[in-house]
Amino acid sequence: MNAQDPGRIVLLTSSHRVAPGLxxxxxWQTLRAADRVLCAERDHPQLPYLREAGVAVEHTAPPADELVDDCAGGRTVVVLVGGEGDQRLTDGLARLGGSGRVRMPDLELLPGSYDLPGARLLDLVQVMDRIRLSCPWTSQKTHEGLAKYAIEEAYELVEAIEDGDREELREELGDVLLQVVFHARIAQEDQEEPFGIDDVAATIVEKLIHRHPHVFGDETAETADDVRAHWLRTKAIEKQRESVTDGVPLGQPGLALAAKLGSRARAAGLDVPLPEGAAADGTGYRLLALAVRAEEDGIDPEAALRAAARTYRDAIRAAEGLTAGPEGVED
Known part of the structure; x- marks a missing residue:
């Protein structure tokens, strides 16, 4: 060991979203080779696994100058830090290094584990659980009481997409995701048929795998139309529906409903003439015909009408002498 070697300090971090010990x-190489392993937290989640692996950990938090002195002669000291880091230690080391009076050991930040994709969803579940238990408003909510918010958030998401606002899109996606987690948390409390967010995720995973045999199985799909045709066939078998119209929610906006029914009939190869109404209610039938024809032409009639309505709104504002902002809202 070189007496002139200032040694090394390793700050070892680990993600609380990954199981301890992984x-x-x-x-693991650094921990086994270290001259000392220190941890100020007696309940650090990694400690039982380090003890099982034969790594001795000292429960101490020496000041920065003592830690630097301990590294002299080429020694390596590993410090286990929590998810929030160790501000006291890092600030102390920064002051010593900036003073120019101390020969500093090498300082290394070593991530012992990394968040996997989707790991922050675990945080969302934990936060939702705490809010459900502690918040007077949230703790009283039911599926029925929340239903309207799911619709509102879905429309706000669509608006963000149509506006092309990326920051707004990210926020609205989060609001829609919250509705899913919120409902799953409420469902967990049901006395007769409880289920949680893991059950919700497992159900959609199973459905996606089953409906994509060209990805997870032996079937092939050359075009998007091939995929859609298989998806519809699979749904028909799963749901055992008597009609292609089964499962179409009648409570959705009228143009979307008309287009969906037209799409179902066309996919089933049915040539169904459009109905004609009496003069008093002929407007609805004319709108029905327009919506079905738009869908046949690959146009979303709801989106087309919203775009036209936005243009009309801007024209109204212009007539009033008002200036529209980037999203058609006065600044």
Whole structure:
């Protein structure tokens, strides 16, 4: 060991979103080779697994100058830090290094584990659980009481997409996701048929795999139309529906409903003439015909009408002498 070698300090971090003990190979190598392993937290989640692996951990938090002195002679000291880091230690090391009076050991930040994609969803579930237990408003909500918010958030998401606002899109996606987690948390409390967010996720995973045999199985699909045709066939078998119109929610906006019915009939190869109404209610039938024809032409009639309505709104504002902002709203 070189007496002139200032040694090394390794700050070892780990994600609380990954099961304790699942550390990277470089982390385990560093821990086993270290001269000292320190941890100020007696309840640090990694400690039982380090003890099982034969790694001795000292429950101490020496100040920065003592830690630097301990590294002299080429020694390596590993410090296990929590998810929030160790501000006291890092600030102390920064002051010593900035003073220019101390020969500093090498300082290394070693992530022992990384968040996997989707790991922040675990945070959302935990936060929702705490709010459900502690918030007077949230704790009283039911599926029925929340239903209207799901519709509102879905429309706000569509508006963000049509506006092309990326920041707004990210926020509205989060609001829609919250509705899913919120409803799943409420469902968990049901006395007769409880289920939670893991059950919700498992159901959609199973459905996606089953309906994509060209991805997870032996079937092939060359075009998007091939995929859609298989999807519809699979749904028909799963749901055992008597009619192609079964499962079409009649409570959705009228143009979307008309287009969906037209799409179902066309996909089933049915040539169904459009109905004609009496003069008193002929407007609805004319709108029905327009919506069905728009769908046949690959146009979303709801989106087309919203775009036209926005243009009309801007024209009204212009007639009033008002200036529209980037999204058609006065600044």
């Amino acid at each position: 550390l990277s190979w470089p982390a």
